[in-house]
Amino acid sequence: MNISVILAHPRPGSFNHAITDTAVVTLREAGHSVIVHDLYAEQFDSLLPAGEISRDAPLPPGIAAHCSEISSADGIVIVHPNWWGMPPAILKGWIDRVLRPGVAYRFAETDSGEGIPIGLLKAKAVIVFNTSNTPAVREQEVFGDPLERIWKDCIVSFCGVPVCHRRMFGVVVTSTAEQRKAWLEEARQLMLGTFPRP
16 A cells, blocks of 8 residues: 655654654555655645645646645555644645645535535545643543544545544653553554555
């Protein structure tokens, strides 16, 4: 399988980077082809220019390459922190520029403005790993876990991917080395269960 791994965390050595490293090693050892994008390291330009909005707009080579890769991915892994109940701005910009009409979705010819999508991604599953410094109970009771709705309903199903697994690890700031090791093993098992050896 072709697996696309997208990382959005600005600090090298973060737990997000550890999750990503675990994902890459696990997936490659399982026999998958893996393409990794560290958006901060690549200095991904998150600003969507007006000229790119239309479906048939000419795309810069780097954005076109991202679009081609995500279109051919059999599976997708996304890793990012929970910032204000949202992905970091750089990842939101990647969504805006890469999960674009004609690549990730289209609307039916009979659509008259209601915006019912037809998903175009061929990926069988998406795994989203998040980190948080908010206890899970507070996240649910106070905030309602907006990332769950964003990824599962607003993005993954919209783009036609039938399976979305999401795991939030926290509280990271107070976690021990043993806890982080256990979380990485949990991440490894989730990836092996979702993307088994061919």
